[in-house]
Amino acid sequence: MLIPLSIQSRQALDKLVLPLLVVAALGIMLLGQADRQLAERVRMGVADMLAPAYGLVVWPQERLHGMYARMRDMTRIGAENERLRAENANLRHWYDVAAALADENAALKANLHWMPDPAPSFTTGRVVRDTSGLYARSVLLAANVDSGIHKDEIVLDASGLVGRVTEVGGRSVRVMLVTDVSSRIPVTLEVSHGAAIMAGDNSATPRLIYYPQDNGPIEGERVVTNGEIDTLPAGLPVGRVHYVRPGQPVVIPAASLDHLDIVRVFDYGRASVVAPDAPGRIPLPRPGGALPFPFQPKVGRG
Amino acid sequence: MTPDQSPALQPGIQPRASLWRRLDALSRRGLPAVFTALSVLLLSAPFDLPGQAELLSGVVLSSVFFWSVFRPASMPSPVVFLLGLLVDLLGFGPPGVMLLILLIVHGIGLSGRYGFARIHVLLLWAVFGGVALAATVLQWGLMSILAFRMMPGVPFVFQWTLALGVFPMLCALFTMMSRTMANPDRA
Numbered sequence: 001m002l003i004p005l006s007i008q009s010r011q012a013l014d015k016l017v018l019p020l021l022v023v024a025a026l027g028i029m030l031l032g033q034a035d036r037q038l039a040e041r042v043r044m045g046v047a048d049m050l051a052p053a054y055g056l057v058v059w060p061q062e063r064l065h066g067m068y069a070r071m072r073d074m075t076r077i078g079a080e081n082e083r084l085r086a087e088n089a090n091l092r093h094w095y096d097v098a099a100a101l102a103d104e105n106a107a108l109k110a111n112l113h114w115m116p117d118p119a120p121s122f123t124t125g126r127v128v129r130d131t132s133g134l135y136a137r138s139v140l141l142a143a144n145v146d147s148g149i150h151k152d153e154i155v156l157d158a159s160g161l162v163g164r165v166t167e168v169g170g171r172s173v174r175v176m177l178v179t180d181v182s183s184r185i186p187v188t189l190e191v192s193h194g195a196a197i198m199a200g201d202n203s204a205t206p207r208l209i210y211y212p213q214d215n216g217p218i219e220g221e222r223v224v225t226n227g228e229i230d231t232l233p234a235g236l237p238v239g240r241v242h243y244v245r246p247g248q249p250v251v252i253p254a255a256s257l258d259h260l261d262i263v264r265v266f267d268y269g270r271a272s273v274v275a276p277d278a279p280g281r282i283p284l285p286r287p288g289g290a291l292p293f294p295f296q297p298k299v300g301r302g
Numbered sequence: 303m304t305p306d307q308s309p310a311l312q313p314g315i316q317p318r319a320s321l322w323r324r325l326d327a328l329s330r331r332g333l334p335a336v337f338t339a340l341s342v343l344l345l346s347a348p349f350d351l352p353g354q355a356e357l358l359s360g361v362v363l364s365s366v367f368f369w370s371v372f373r374p375a376s377m378p379s380p381v382v383f384l385l386g387l388l389v390d391l392l393g394f395g396p397p398g399v400m401l402l403i404l405l406i407v408h409g410i411g412l413s414g415r416y417g418f419a420r421i422h423v424l425l426l427w428a429v430f431g432g433v434a435l436a437a438t439v440l441q442w443g444l445m446s447i448l449a450f451r452m453m454p455g456v457p458f459v460f461q462w463t464l465a466l467g468v469f470p471m472l473c474a475l476f477t478m479m480s481r482t483m484a485n486p487d488r489a
Contacts, residue, residue: 017379022406025386028401029399031397032396046391053347129348132355136394202454
């Protein structure tokens with residue numbers, strides 16, 4: 001010790017350290033509740049620093065995974081060839097149908113003077129860490145943020161909707177998955193044409209709620225987004241309906257949420273609503289009278 | 303256990319306290335904290351292990367409790383504070399919760415250490431089970447209050463069970479460490 005102190009005062013000081021630290025911990029807890037932006041910024045700073053290291057950890061795992069998958073494929077290459085040939089024939093038929101429909105669609109749109117949707121720009125990133133804990137389902141992307149990723153953009157993998165961006169750091173981006181307990185996505189059921197809300201509950205299969213009672217979801221029908229949220233365009237594939245028991249429909253996500261690898265972050269350029277908060281928190285009403293969640297009234301807005 | 307001996311109990315003839323010897327003693331004294339911090343970093347890295355997030359709190363609780371009881375010189379309160387800060391920064395729960403819980407567990411270990419250090423290891427395990435249960439219930443309560451809703455209880459039960467299971471293994475490891483690599487008296 002630099003300052004010479006008597007043994008008694010040194011002992012008294014030692015006794016004081018722990019209570020002071022407990023008070024500091026309580027202060028940090030209150031500060032974290034009062035200023036969430038600050039806590040998020042500090043955390044994203046730490047995640048940014050660790051993102052390259054996490055990338056190094058993920059890389060060999062992916063190589064091993066790929067090697068294992070290739071070895072497994074080797075053992076059943078004959079059956080796989082047979083299946084692919086059959087599927088190819090089937091797909092060729094569908095290709096012809098799709099080409100004919102695209103032509104017809106183009107002709108009809110030309111006749112109607114259809115105003116085309118703006119083509120979305122996207123950024124591709126690798127998932128470096130699953131930050132899901134006990135209370136949240138989210139992942140961390142290593143993405144170059146200079147390419148212009150913002151909060152509330154839409155994340156898709158090869159086969160469907162993954163989630164939405166909640167926090168943006170210098171080198172990494174945090175994405176709240178559709179399975180998170182605070183995720184609510186307005187969807188359309190393709191066959192029954194009903195609208196519903198897909199509500200995450202931290203399990204692998206989000207629930208369907210608020211569907212029309214006289215026109216319930218049908219087992220196995222496709223679920224797509226509807227255009228209720230401004231940043232989320234209609235018609236993105238979400239998954240399929242499944243009944244775990246009668247009267248309890250859930251959605252089996254089309255995206256492979258438990259093993260995400262490379263995803264794309266889409267900017268649909270319609271960011272005019274409040275971005276979602278980080279998972280695990282309740283969105284507080286913001287000053288200005290706007291509703292806390294993206295369901296804003298359609299009237300009275302530009 | 304070989305706690306840091308007071309100068310009066312150390313032998314009169316000692317090797318000269320050169321810079322290397324002091325560094326050696328310092329690293330041995332700091333090993334428990336470094337070990338804990340490294341395991342926090344590793345357990346929050348993406349290894350896709352089942353139960354990885356739940357295991358983290360068990361490992362940190364066991365480590366803080368063990369060293370607070372047996373050698374508080376290697377786990378002083380400021381170090382516990384830094385460890386809690388690290389856990390809270392790497393996790394994405396409400397900030398400060400694990401920090402507070404670690405400090406409380408450290409305080410319990412510290413205040414009861416003269417009793418705890420003497421009892422049989424199985425009894426110590428039971429004591430740790432009680433402390434970990436209280437810590438988990440407190441964590442659940444704080445999380446529920448800070449998120450304004452009841453958190454599901456099952457993950458917390460799982461977390462407590464993992465903490466209970468990992469404690470004897472870590473206890474054996476730490477006992478070995480405290481006799482060999484983490485023993486400042488052998489510097």
